[in-house]
Amino acid sequence: MNELLNGIPWGAFAPIIVLQLILMFIALVSCIKEEKTNGPKWLWVLVILIIGIIGPVLYLVVGRRND
Amino acid sequence: MELLKASDLVKSFGNTNAAVKGINFHIEEGRCVSLLGPNGAGKTTTLKMLSGLLAPTSGSINFKGEKPKDLRPYIGYLPQYPAFYNWMSGKEFLVFAGQLAKMNRKEAEKRSEELLERVGLTNAKKRKIGGYSGGMKQRLGLAQALIHRPKLLILDEPVSALDPLGRREVLDMMREIKEETTILFSTHVLHDAEEISDDILIMHAGEIAISGSLGSVMEEYRQPILQIEFESPAVDWLKSIASYSFVSEVNIQGNKTSIVLKDMVNGKQTLLKDIVDRKLPIRKFEISQTTLEDLFVKVVKA
Amino acid sequence: MTQWTVLYQKEITEMVRNYKILWIPIVFILLGVMQPVSSYYMPEILDTFGGLPEGTILEMPTPTGAEVLMNVLSNYGMLGVLILVLSAMGVVSEERQSGVAAMVMIKPVSYSLYILSKWAGLLTITLVSLFIGYVASWYYTSLLIETVAFERIFQSVVIYSIWLVFVVTLTLFFSTIMKGNGSVAFVTIFVIFAISTVTSLLGKYMKWSPATMTEHTGQVLLSGKLDSSFLLAFIITIAIIIVVLIATVQLFKRKDLLE
Ligand SMILES: Nc1ncnc2c1ncn2[C@@H]1O[C@H](COP(=O)(O)OP(=O)(O)OP(=O)(O)O)[C@@H](O)[C@H]1O
Ligand SMILES: [Mg+2]
Numbered sequence: 001m002n003e004l005l006n007g008i009p010w011g012a013f014a015p016i017i018v019l020q021l022i023l024m025f026i027a028l029v030s031c032i033k034e035e036k037t038n039g040p041k042w043l044w045v046l047v048i049l050i051i052g053i054i055g056p057v058l059y060l061v062v063g064r065r066n067d
Numbered sequence: 068m069e070l071l072k073a074s075d076l077v078k079s080f081g082n083t084n085a086a087v088k089g090i091n092f093h094i095e096e097g098r099c100v101s102l103l104g105p106n107g108a109g110k111t112t113t114l115k116m117l118s119g120l121l122a123p124t125s126g127s128i129n130f131k132g133e134k135p136k137d138l139r140p141y142i143g144y145l146p147q148y149p150a151f152y153n154w155m156s157g158k159e160f161l162v163f164a165g166q167l168a169k170m171n172r173k174e175a176e177k178r179s180e181e182l183l184e185r186v187g188l189t190n191a192k193k194r195k196i197g198g199y200s201g202g203m204k205q206r207l208g209l210a211q212a213l214i215h216r217p218k219l220l221i222l223d224e225p226v227s228a229l230d231p232l233g234r235r236e237v238l239d240m241m242r243e244i245k246e247e248t249t250i251l252f253s254t255h256v257l258h259d260a261e262e263i264s265d266d267i268l269i270m271h272a273g274e275i276a277i278s279g280s281l282g283s284v285m286e287e288y289r290q291p292i293l294q295i296e297f298e299s300p301a302v303d304w305l306k307s308i309a310s311y312s313f314v315s316e317v318n319i320q321g322n323k324t325s326i327v328l329k330d331m332v333n334g335k336q337t338l339l340k341d342i343v344d345r346k347l348p349i350r351k352f353e354i355s356q357t358t359l360e361d362l363f364v365k366v367v368k369a
Numbered sequence: 370m371t372q373w374t375v376l377y378q379k380e381i382t383e384m385v386r387n388y389k390i391l392w393i394p395i396v397f398i399l400l401g402v403m404q405p406v407s408s409y410y411m412p413e414i415l416d417t418f419g420g421l422p423e424g425t426i427l428e429m430p431t432p433t434g435a436e437v438l439m440n441v442l443s444n445y446g447m448l449g450v451l452i453l454v455l456s457a458m459g460v461v462s463e464e465r466q467s468g469v470a471a472m473v474m475i476k477p478v479s480y481s482l483y484i485l486s487k488w489a490g491l492l493t494i495t496l497v498s499l500f501i502g503y504v505a506s507w508y509y510t511s512l513l514i515e516t517v518a519f520e521r522i523f524q525s526v527v528i529y530s531i532w533l534v535f536v537v538t539l540t541l542f543f544s545t546i547m548k549g550n551g552s553v554a555f556v557t558i559f560v561i562f563a564i565s566t567v568t569s570l571l572g573k574y575m576k577w578s579p580a581t582m583t584e585h586t587g588q589v590l591l592s593g594k595l596d597s598s599f600l601l602a603f604i605i606t607i608a609i610i611i612v613v614l615i616a617t618v619q620l621f622k623r624k625d626l627l628e
Contacts, residue, residue, distance in 0.1 A: 035197075056392070061455045061456060062455070118475060139476060146475075148468055152379075154383065154387065167478050215476070
């Protein structure tokens with residue numbers, strides 16, 4: 001297992017993971033701050049946390065009620 | 068002095084009946100004018116044309132004797148349903164509006180502070196507009212309309228959506244504002260019109276039915292009214308009195324009746340005698356005069 | 370400060386407050402770097418996690434740098450365009466619907482200025498996202514696969530940005546003339562899809578089409594040379610963009626902003 005982990009080139013992956021986390025964070029903050037979302041909020045939180053990149057993007061594009 | 072004059076103003080949407088059918092009126096500088104009319108009379112349409120937001124189908128609008136290409140610099144407008152960028156703070160929106168009205172940033176900031184104070188939003192100025200109440204939004208709307216010191220302030224139903232308290236506040240503000248700016252506002256709350264306007268325009272079905280100063284209109288259309296309240300309906304008798312020559316109109320609403328008289332002295336005596344002779348059970352017998360509301364109802368029903 | 374600056378600044382501030390200025394570029398970066406990373410590590414990943422039977426020889430030629438970047442742009446062409454259109458669909462229609470457009474136009478603001486500020490705001494977010502994402506992609510590609518000449522990168526991104534500008538201009542147009550957000554996005558995507566499809570089906574007759582920009586982009590990346598039909602397509606595309614903008618302003622003028 002250790003070998004496997006060492007095999008992963010962190011230099012290349014780390015920025016990607018960081019960006020994904022930022023994206024997730026933005027979506028979460030926006031979702032929680034929003035008074036009302038399109039659809040139940042708890043579901044969006046799950047979607048944002050679980051579905052990789054697509055979840056946050058999906059929320060940011062269609063989940064927000066625009067004001 | 069004449070501030071604004073509308074000549075043969077027409078607005079039609081599509082090929083249906085025109086919403087505004089060639090109206091003529093003018094607004095004197097320094098007056099507070101109310102535009103009255105039932106729903107769909109064409110008030111909003113008229114105000115939008117005067118504010119430069121809607122092009123008239125035909126007709127012209129003169130401002131101080133000239134025909135400016137763009138009326139908007141001279142006019143402050145509060146729409147019937149004001150909307151804002153909810154993500155901005157109250158102050159940000161006012162500064163934004165001021166800058167759009169060609170003020171520089173400093174000026175706009177100064178004027179915004181002034182107006183926030185005036186409409187009582189100083190404490191909320193940094194909060195997002197999204198969290199404002201209806202009354203606060205209305206006051207912010209008033210402030211944005213005043214930001215560039217317009218010559219004419221146009222308010223479309225400024226108090227209709229407010230609770231009694233909010234309404235009082237806005238009316239009081241309007242009373243203050245009218246000392247320095249000409250105001251034209253629409254409403255269907257006749258009491259408000261009676262309270263603060265100098266002149267009135269009554270619109271019905273796209274036309275101006277009555278216009279003039281509040282005093283002269285009231286004078287001209289004033290008629291004595293007899294209001295009688297019965298303990299039980301007295302329909303038969305009420306039907307019979309229509310034949311008296313001094314009675315011009317009888318309106319029955321349940322136990323209450325209002326009778327418009329041509330001759331109060333004679334009429335009151337005859338009717339009172341009738342009531343005594345017939346032993347009609349009355350609860351109230353009151354002499355009064357037609358109000359703006361009666362006038363309004365008459366115009367609309369005509 | 371001029372009205373123009375005020376309106377444009379408002380667009381930017383709005384994008385800052387709703388985080389668009391952050392998340393759209395991030396998505397473009399992610400789309401841009403995933404491609405080179407997955408191209409490079411795919412054999413390894415398959416090897417480690419694929420559970421292929423012992424002895425299987427993977428015949429997976431590593432793509433060239435230019436091919437990777439072409440794939441990136443093709444991702445931008447699908448997902449990128451989708452995200453741009455969906456995030457821009459309400460740009461005018463929402464303001465019209467809420468009535469705040471009327472609150473702006475009640476001040477002495479020219480109709481063209483309002484539309485142009487929207488357009489500039491959209492261009493800003495679009496081009497910033499594209500450039501940042503593409504540069505990130507280029508960096509990863511040169512790190513993991515091979516360096517592609519900067520000149521080609523530069524040319525290809527400029528050509529590709531013309532296509533995205535076209536897409537965004539169309540979105541603005543439909544957002545101005547239509548009301549529902551969903552229908553704006555649907556119609557815009559449909560039109561873009563139709564233009565692309567017709568262009569690729571009837572290539573011979575469609576040399577002028579804005580959709581050929583994506584083909585020219587690929588060409589430049591692969592060969593470093595521009596096809597001779599580029600100039601025609603370029604001029605036509607710019608002309609269409611200008612005409613659509615003018616039409617947008619004219620139609621916006623006719624809208625009753627306070628229905
Ligand atoms: N954009 C429009 N398209 C078509 N018809 C319209 C439009 N705006 C107004 N009308 C019509 O014009 C007439 C006058 O409308 P307007 O809004 O001016 O009335 P109003 O006096 O302001 O009424 P209210 O008291 O309900 O606000 C109405 O019959 C309305 O249906
Ligand atoms: Mg109205």
